[in-house]
Amino acid sequence: MDTATLSRRPLAKKILAGADDTLLVVAGLGSPNWDITEAGDRPLNMPLWGAMGGTVPMALGLALAQPGRRVLAITGDGDMLMSLGALATVAMQAPANLAIVVLDNGKFGETGNQATHTSPRGQGPVDSGAGTDLAMIARGCGIADSATVTAEREVEGLVADARRKAGPVFRVAKIKAEKLPFVMPPQDGAHLKDRFRQALLGTT
Amino acid sequence: MSAPADWRQRIFELFQQHDIKQVYHVPDAGHGPLIEACQRSNAMRTVVLTTEEEGIPMAAGAWLGGQRSVLLMQSSGVGNTINLLGLTKTLRMPFVTLITMRGEWGEFNSWQYPMGQGTPRVLEAMGVIVYAVDRAEEVGPTVDAALRAAFDGGQAVAVLLRQKLLGFKDFRALGKR
Numbered sequence: 001m002d003t004a005t006l007s008r009r010p011l012a013k014k015i016l017a018g019a020d021d022t023l024l025v026v027a028g029l030g031s032p033n034w035d036i037t038e039a040g041d042r043p044l045n046m047p048l049w050g051a052m053g054g055t056v057p058m059a060l061g062l063a064l065a066q067p068g069r070r071v072l073a074i075t076g077d078g079d080m081l082m083s084l085g086a087l088a089t090v091a092m093q094a095p096a097n098l099a100i101v102v103l104d105n106g107k108f109g110e111t112g113n114q115a116t117h118t119s120p121r122g123q124g125p126v127d128s129g130a131g132t133d134l135a136m137i138a139r140g141c142g143i144a145d146s147a148t149v150t151a152e153r154e155v156e157g158l159v160a161d162a163r164r165k166a167g168p169v170f171r172v173a174k175i176k177a178e179k180l181p182f183v184m185p186p187q188d189g190a191h192l193k194d195r196f197r198q199a200l201l202g203t204t
Numbered sequence: 205m206s207a208p209a210d211w212r213q214r215i216f217e218l219f220q221q222h223d224i225k226q227v228y229h230v231p232d233a234g235h236g237p238l239i240e241a242c243q244r245s246n247a248m249r250t251v252v253l254t255t256e257e258e259g260i261p262m263a264a265g266a267w268l269g270g271q272r273s274v275l276l277m278q279s280s281g282v283g284n285t286i287n288l289l290g291l292t293k294t295l296r297m298p299f300v301t302l303i304t305m306r307g308e309w310g311e312f313n314s315w316q317y318p319m320g321q322g323t324p325r326v327l328e329a330m331g332v333i334v335y336a337v338d339r340a341e342e343v344g345p346t347v348d349a350a351l352r353a354a355f356d357g358g359q360a361v362a363v364l365l366r367q368k369l370l371g372f373k374d375f376r377a378l379g380k381r
Contacts, residue, residue, distance in 0.1 A: 024268075024269075026265070046268060049296070050286075050290070051261060051287070051288055051290070051294075053257065053261075053288070054260070054261035054264075054291065055261070057258040057259075057260075057261040057262045057265065058261035058262065058264050058265035058268075059265060060251075060262055060265060061226065061261065061262035061264065061265025061267075061268075061269070061271075061273065062265035062266065062268050062269045063265075063269075064226060064249055064251070064265075064266065064269075064271070065225065065226070065265065065266045065268070065269025065270055065271035066270070067267040082272050083257075083258070085253075085254030085255055085258070086254070086258050088254050088256055089251065089253055089254055092251070092252060093251060094302035113290040127307060128347050137284075142282070189291070189295040189296070190295055190296035191292070192295070193264075193267070193268060193295040193296070193297060196268050197267075197268060197270070200268070200269070200270065201270045
């Protein structure tokens with residue numbers, strides 16, 4: 001039973017609207033990668049095609065290196081579940097320029113929409129999760145500004161928090177499980193890294 | 205301590221000379237004095253991890269942002285990093301890790317042997333260049349070479365600080381079973 005009403009692609013588009021060179025984005029493998037790419041591929045996007053569990057720590061290393069720019073990690077519940085400890089590491093460093101947005105559909109999308117731990121209990125033998133609350137985990141790790149967004153009326157606030165609020169900010173957006181076409185950025189990792197550094201630093 | 209303490213000071217000096225800005229670690233007795241020197245320094249950010257795995261994407265993020273980093277870990281942690289070590293090859297990024305070895309030279313704890321013995325081969329399998337140090341006087345030149353290979357030559361390099369250098373815990377003196 002899917003009670004979520006938010007759609008990931010329009011949401012990603014709103015979060016990234018008007019992105020300029022002060023916004024550095026790291027997106028987790030799979031759907032978040034395609035989401036930010038549909039919103040508009042740009043050199044200061046680092047879309048991951050693998051490295052599951054690496055999104056938040058990569059964004060943290062970047063945020064510490066670039067304190068004058070906003071760093072936004074956009075990932076899914078599956079990737080986030082694989083690196084929950086990184087939320088404690090983020091809390092220790094407390095970077096004011098880092099926001100983490102988890103697009104949570106309760107599914108492992110890349111492998112066939114199996115239930116993740118964040119799916120509700122009692123959905124039968126195949127689709128049940130544990131109702132795992134990622135925002136509560138983040139708060140428990142020490143990221144005080146952690147919250148879950150479920151309704152369209154909250155999206156404007158989510159966007160403002162993700163883009164501008166003093167961090168670290170952690171937001172879970174409950175989204176619908178949807179089958180959407182892949183919108184793919186370049187795949188070559190060295191190219192993605194080089195174009196990012198060229199745009200940010202003027203050198204590869 | 206079986207080796208002169210000042211090789212750790214030498215590593216710290218090399219971090220400064222090579223403009224290392226982020227140092228990742230988990231708690232470790234072998235790296236202890238080096239970690240404390242880094243924590244006291246205003247020139248670099250020291251980040252304690254919950255698992256060594258975090259150190260690889262953090263190094264990638266730091267490099268994307270124009271900063272150099274080093275990951276300090278123990279041989280047991282190498283196994284935790286394997287899939288994400290692939291980032292060094294995929295992104296073709298510089299990477300340096302200094303690894304205090306367990307499970308190789310007079311180790312008392314049998315649980316340390318599997319990963320300790322597997323460490324060099326695991327690193328090599330993931331495309332990481334492996335340097336090893338047995339003697340205190342080799343530490344400085346080897347770490348210097350690793351930092352140059354990484355940040356000038358674009359390579360992923362691990363320096364194994366071997367147990368012969370670090371010394372082993374005298375298990376017989378620690379207690380009786």
